[in-house]
Amino acid sequence: MSGPKNAVLTSVMIANRGEIACRVMRTAKAMGLTTVAVHSATDRNARHVREADIAVDLGGSKAADSYLQIDKLIAAAKSSGAQGIHPGYGFLSENAGFARAVEQAGLIFLGPPASAIDAMGSKSAAKALMETAGVPLVPGYHGEAQDPATFREAAARIGYPVLLKATAGGGGKGMKVVERDEDLADALASAQREALSSFGDSRMLVEKYVLKPRHVEIQVFADQHGNCLYLNERDCSIQRRHQKVVEEAPAPGLSPELRQAMGEAAVRAAQAIGYVGAGTVEFLLDARGEFFFMEMNTRLQVEHPVTEAITRLDLVAWQIRVAQGEPLPITQEQVPLRGHAIEVRLYAEDPANEFLPATGRLEIYRESAKGPGRRVDSGVSEGDEISPFYDPMLGKLIAWGEDREQARLRLLSMLDEFAIAGVRTNLAFLRRIIAHPAFAEAELDTGFIPRYQSELLPPAQVLGDEFWHVAAQAFHLSSAAVERTDDLHSPWSTGSGLRMGLPNEVDLHLSCGQDSRTVKLRAQETHGVRLSGDQISIRHDGLSRQTTAIRRSDTLYLRWDGEMHAIHRFDPIAEADASHTEQGGLSAPMNGSIVRVLVAVGEQVEAGTPLVVLEAMKMEHSVRANRTGVVSALYCAEGEMVSEGTVLISIED
Structure with missing residues (x-):
């Protein structure tokens, strides 16, 4: 920890977010310390902000504009009266420059001295130190040269498969397994971009990929x-x-x-x-x-x-x-x-x-x-x-x-x-x-x-008749709809499916994902079914089964075989013509930003060819061609933010 001996802390700022910020605050509060949270514009209403005694807005949305801004963090600590800064993990927790800046600002860094981060925060430096101490190392290259030729030579020397790793980070960011020489250059470039985005440092090392460790x-x-x-x-x-x-x-x-x-x-x-x-x-x-x-x-x-x-x-x-x-x-x-x-x-x-x-x-x-x-x-x-x-x-x-x-x-x-x-x-x-x-x-x-x-990772399960009937029963039992309020004892005041001279029956039109089903629910089928709070119990042939069923308006969340499914009620007439499909379009698999567009309109591509590289949650993901064809249109540009499902590129035969 950098800071004077016998220092006294009464207030701690956590330079992080999410569960680690909440976890540090829990102990700090138990010790009687004032807790200070920092947050980006995106995290303005986040849980760690709500739980802190004081919160400081860093602005920006991406980590590079907020949680990775050393000057903003130091200013936040001083303005809030925090005497110490806990870095959490990720972000700047292993950044020697941040540790030095905290110390130079007269604050206590609740992490190791900057010199220790310099020595061991870099994977390359740490391996050199261990080699001197006689600790066995996995064969690899941990040098300063970062050009593709150096890594290609090292990989050939130690033998494929090899593992590329960011020297300054962890958590799987900036890490790639490379099986063949021809894949090394692209994997190295991608890992370097991830490392720079996550840790502000693109330096890499390569080592033998040990099997079954x-x-x-x-x-x-x-x-x-x-x-x-x-x-x-x-x-x-x-x-x-x-x-x-x-x-x-x-x-x-x-x-x-x-x-x-x-x-x-x-x-x-x-x-x-x-x-x-x-x-x-x-x-x-x-x-x-x-x-x-x-x-x-x-x-x-x-x-x-x-x-x-x-x-x-x-x-x-x-x-x-x-x-x-x-x-x-x-x-x-x-x-x-x-x-x-x-x-x-x-x-x-x-x-x-x-x-x-x-x-x-x-x-x-x-x-x-x-x-x-x-x-x-x-x-x-x-x-x-x-x-x-x-x-x-x-x-x-x-x-x-x-x-x-x-x-x-x-x-x-x-x-x-x-x-x-x-x-x-x-x-x-x-x-x-x-x-x-x-x-x-x-x-x-x-x-x-x-x-x-x-x-x-089994194939997606087929939702059988039992699933749909349990969903229908949960919908029916949780329904708060009342058709008449002037006479609650009238048979017309509930959706029981009462029909004069015929069995009571209700048609429920339900959808779950891409599947839909019309379930005819008869009154006698609800016998032996009980909904208590968010738990539904179904008794059949002497056996009772219980699962979670949470109703929100016309959506039911039902746990089935370990998965939580969202089931919706729909009007089959209104939705008959609502469906449509994109012809030849490839969509964004998640919200994120476009970091590279690898093809141009008119270019012929093979199935599996990388077309667009999307960055989300500090990781890069490639959108690849789903068939052989010609790029007919591009709907995105580098640096652009896109939402999940947005069509990025079109391919024609």
Whole structure:
């Protein structure tokens, strides 16, 4: 932590947003500190702003115009009276220039010294330091030259496949796996653009892509008095697009001897650079028990709650106390290790569409009930808008148990209770991972998701008759429509489908996604069906089934086979001629900005050819030709913001 020893903090500004801002504020408030939030124009009504004691508007929409503006952040701290700045993770949390600016402004940086960020914040510098210390490294190139020829030569030397990584970042941003020499140049250019957009630094390194590794990291913590210890380890092997999805502590199957060897190596690395505060040293662990240094993250990690769960320690409170000059409260021998904890990251994204980020309004957002061994860290609330400008993580679900299986089952229960609608998420995907037999057996490595892809990402389910009948019954039971108010006992005052001399019957015209159905609901079919609050119970053949059903006007949100479906009532006559299709048009898969247009009108393209590169939530996504043809029209330009579904380009045969 940069700042004078024995400094006294009464007010802390969090230079971040979302769930980490809310999480830091929770501890700061518990310690009696005044909390200050900063926000962009987009985040003016965000949850972290609502929960802060003071909020400062940075202006702008993109991170580059707000959360990455050092001068604006320093000015915000001074105007609000904050004495210290917590950087959270992402954004400027590993930016040495930001740490220096905070210190030069006479403020306390609740992160490591700038010198430590310089030494370990750069993946290249960190690998050089580890090489000097004798820690095994994955073969690669970590030099200063950044031209394509240098990377091509290095990749040829270490052998494909290779992994390109941003030297200044993390979280999967600026990271590409390259299988062939002919793909290297384009992958390098794209990774450099992502790195520059996310971290303000386009420098890259390349290393051998190790097959079937485990990703095991060590949490270290150091004070201003030269004390440093490790708080056990975490397994973060289950990843998608090189970004962690599931994390747990301790790492299953890790022997005490290996834990000690990795922990002591991590502490040596931290002490070698005079590290202060919370940091994480990340390793690749192969099946033989050999570990290779990857990088050091000089900040608090997203997955720190699992470490807190097994140690019963508050790492943010430690950060605040260490920044004020206090020594670490325990020794290495006193570090607890109790039970097991598992965390999943909840993202606004579409797993069925290559995990593309999703945007929109959170029409439904109901978190799992809190209780012993249950924790939810989130940064959103029902009704919030999810924008395309920032990371798509909504929050995290953390479960603790006396052993791994108890934690796993508890997490499954939490996932079943969670309800989200209005924005596509990975909620059902997460449940499939945690419920998978291989995960239950702790068969963990970074290839877990690709290996079981067919089971974790099954084809879209066909909605059968039972689904439509339950939806119709939920609509009927939740209907508040009253046709007459002068005589509530009249048979005409309800929509019961009363017909003289005929069975009571109601026709409900329902649609869900691209499917629609007319359901004839008879009065006797509602017997055995009960709606209580947001839960509908269906009894059939002696069995009772219960699921979530939330009614909003003419929309019903119904959980079915783990997925939340939005079902609408419609007028079939009014909508008979409303449908239309775009002929030959390719649309934006999400809200975002156009960073590159790769073709021109009149150009012939093959199926699969990249046409437009779209940036959303700090990641680049290519829109590719869906067939061979000729580009007949362009409807977008570089730098333009587009909405999901907007036609970008047309192709004719």
